[in-house]
Amino acid sequence: MNDWNDRELGMGRGITRRDFLNGVALAVGAAVLPSDFLAAADMQAGREQSSEYYPPALTGLRGSHPGSFDAAHSLRDGTFWDHAGALVDTRESYDLVVVGGGISGLSAALFYRKRAGSKARVLILDNHDDFGGHAKRNEFSSAHRTMLGFGGTFSIESPAPYSVIARSLIHELGIDVASYPRYVNEHLYRSFGLYPKIFFDKETFGADRLVVNPMAVVSGESQDSPAGAGALERFLKEAPLSQQAVADYERLLTGKKDYLPGLSSDEKKARLARVSYNAFLSDTVGVSPEVVKVFQALSQPSFGIGFDAVSAQDAWGLGAPGFAGMNLDPVPGKGMNRDAIPNEEAENYFFHFPDGNASIARLLVRTLIPQAVPGHSAKDVIMARANYAVLDQENSPIRIRLNSTAVRVKHQGDPASAQGVEIAYARGGKVYTVQAAHCILACWHVVIPHICEQLPDKQKEALSSAAKVPLLYTNVAIRNWKAFQKLGASSVYAPSSYHSHMNLDVPVSIGGYECSQKPEEPIVVHMMKTPCKPGRPAREQHLLGRVELFSTTFETMERNIREQFARVVGPGGFDPANDITAITVNRWPHGYAYEYNSLWDKFWLEGGETPCEVARKPFGRIAIANADAGAYAYTDCAIDQAYRAVGEITKRRDRN
Numbered sequence: 001m002n003d004w005n006d007r008e009l010g011m012g013r014g015i016t017r018r019d020f021l022n023g024v025a026l027a028v029g030a031a032v033l034p035s036d037f038l039a040a041a042d043m044q045a046g047r048e049q050s051s052e053y054y055p056p057a058l059t060g061l062r063g064s065h066p067g068s069f070d071a072a073h074s075l076r077d078g079t080f081w082d083h084a085g086a087l088v089d090t091r092e093s094y095d096l097v098v099v100g101g102g103i104s105g106l107s108a109a110l111f112y113r114k115r116a117g118s119k120a121r122v123l124i125l126d127n128h129d130d131f132g133g134h135a136k137r138n139e140f141s142s143a144h145r146t147m148l149g150f151g152g153t154f155s156i157e158s159p160a161p162y163s164v165i166a167r168s169l170i171h172e173l174g175i176d177v178a179s180y181p182r183y184v185n186e187h188l189y190r191s192f193g194l195y196p197k198i199f200f201d202k203e204t205f206g207a208d209r210l211v212v213n214p215m216a217v218v219s220g221e222s223q224d225s226p227a228g229a230g231a232l233e234r235f236l237k238e239a240p241l242s243q244q245a246v247a248d249y250e251r252l253l254t255g256k257k258d259y260l261p262g263l264s265s266d267e268k269k270a271r272l273a274r275v276s277y278n279a280f281l282s283d284t285v286g287v288s289p290e291v292v293k294v295f296q297a298l299s300q301p302s303f304g305i306g307f308d309a310v311s312a313q314d315a316w317g318l319g320a321p322g323f324a325g326m327n328l329d330p331v332p333g334k335g336m337n338r339d340a341i342p343n344e345e346a347e348n349y350f351f352h353f354p355d356g357n358a359s360i361a362r363l364l365v366r367t368l369i370p371q372a373v374p375g376h377s378a379k380d381v382i383m384a385r386a387n388y389a390v391l392d393q394e395n396s397p398i399r400i401r402l403n404s405t406a407v408r409v410k411h412q413g414d415p416a417s418a419q420g421v422e423i424a425y426a427r428g429g430k431v432y433t434v435q436a437a438h439c440i441l442a443c444w445h446v447v448i449p450h451i452c453e454q455l456p457d458k459q460k461e462a463l464s465s466a467a468k469v470p471l472l473y474t475n476v477a478i479r480n481w482k483a484f485q486k487l488g489a490s491s492v493y494a495p496s497s498y499h500s501h502m503n504l505d506v507p508v509s510i511g512g513y514e515c516s517q518k519p520e521e522p523i524v525v526h527m528m529k530t531p532c533k534p535g536r537p538a539r540e541q542h543l544l545g546r547v548e549l550f551s552t553t554f555e556t557m558e559r560n561i562r563e564q565f566a567r568v569v570g571p572g573g574f575d576p577a578n579d580i581t582a583i584t585v586n587r588w589p590h591g592y593a594y595e596y597n598s599l600w601d602k603f604w605l606e607g608g609e610t611p612c613e614v615a616r617k618p619f620g621r622i623a624i625a626n627a628d629a630g631a632y633a634y635t636d637c638a639i640d641q642a643y644r645a646v647g648e649i650t651k652r653r654d655r656n
């Protein structure tokens, strides 16, 4: 249902954006022609030395940007080596090659250097044009100011407390997590009368309407009390819901009924662990389908799927309504997802930089290659302009080579006795080789069976089962937030819209960076979409979502974004054609590490060895890191797994 034409939405406007390969069929499963792959890879490789090479400032389609995944997909499809040509021997030799320049790979390089000494030679390869992996920085510059956004990893946060290792690294990087309240203006939006809202769309609920959100805490949008007392009453009056749905919603939020009488707390939890929250709502609580639709997308920011595929036990842990009268013991039940287990200590360990955890990645790079990110503190890193030209210098013991996809990692001889590993990588249309004493694969686990064929089949199977959760993190720079003020919205939960969440930027000012302070000032709006397919098993939803993200053009995404702005804040005077100044869509078909879920992973309920434990076993001179290695989509996991992987190879090195 489109009430706006392209001109009204501003589709033709000359906002800065790059959409290099929109015309190319990039669908998963569609074999990419070798010539496309070469062209794609050529776009950025070799340009890193130019002073104009500055990926954070690119807009348009970012995240897994065009050109970053073609070599890997060609490997997956079995076509890569047919067209690879002769290998080019770089004659380079390293103590360690790390595949993957995300937080895990960068941490691994640092941990290794600590053990092996400052002369240790380390090469980090990454297929993207920027370092940091999911920890991606988006910049928007105008004549007057630079605005920052997070293109992926949003903050230092974790459902469970950071380990000693992860905490120590954060501390060593100079980040004082406890100082966060000094930089965030928690009351900014409230001081202008802005609160979390829900947007009901007419296709699903019969009318486009923006209503106060009485459930903002569960959706993770804000700890603010939503417009204080009376929010529920206002919601019930204004929401475009049937009388029955209004009554059901009120009963759900305020009732104290025990829906599983006669069972002990453990027995109840065991039942709740095996049924989806949606099924619990409709079959046990007996609410109308309209109410189920209102809640459906609240779990997407945590799990990448809606409540159709998340257990009722996890919904209870997240604070969803319906459990107030069930006398559930406040201790985690068997099979709970770690995201759903509340932990006060972990909640207090929170820090958000304006570019998210890209600041952590940049601090790691500064520690490894000081001249690459000027400055001395965790505060000045915010405004520092990274110098990409020095990332890969011959005389530097640590080198980061971007636009380089590892395509083969092979022991030189029998893995049990080999003296080294050969790593082949695709870059700029050619395939190069380097030698290393050890290799750490800190890349996505699904890639590993395709690049490391020597691994045992059981391990390959476990690695392949770690297919990630697809996500879209969109940053939209707008001229001002007057329309948001007029409508009283600081964030919008839109359960059935293209993006399910739409938030004004977190108001953090730090290190000379000033957040938007007044409605008249420009700001970045952060939007989130998980392309899930409700009603199917979780992994199937992720696969289909991945296909959707790879095959949707930027133009389609842009039209959806503009239309969503027109519908949600248009009534407050927002004009998408004039008020949007830039759009960056961070496409992550391989997003969160897959976390185990009691509905779909029996072993998670029953106990025993988990696939990630099988997947991360060391193999000869190769060790395996990445957040996938802990099946836990958090930065602390990426760090912990790097530490373990380094421990494995250095133990082996010391033995030899």
Ligand SMILES: Cc1cc2nc3c(=O)[nH]c(=O)nc-3n(C[C@H](O)[C@H](O)[C@H](O)COP(=O)(O)OP(=O)(O)OC[C@H]3O[C@@H](n4cnc5c(N)ncnc54)[C@H](O)[C@@H]3O)c2cc1C
Pocket: 072, 099, 100, 101, 102, 103, 104, 105, 125, 126, 127, 128, 132, 133, 134, 135, 151, 152, 153, 154, 155, 156, 157, 158, 357, 404, 405, 406, 407, 442, 443, 444, 447, 451, 471, 473, 588, 590, 591, 592, 593, 625, 626, 627, 628, 633, 634, 635, 636, 638
């Ligand atoms: C949108 C989004 C939001 C998130 N928000 C948070 C958050 O707020 N807090 C939090 O703690 N965590 C968050 N996470 C989880 C995040 O994944 C981890 O925190 C962490 O950043 C993962 O780091 P990593 O190094 O393990 O993986 P990645 O960051 O994925 O890095 C792995 C790198 O390896 C590269 N690679 C893959 N194959 C190859 C190859 N063959 N050759 C070369 N390179 C290769 C990848 O392209 C990637 O750059 C978020 C994730 C996403 C996707």
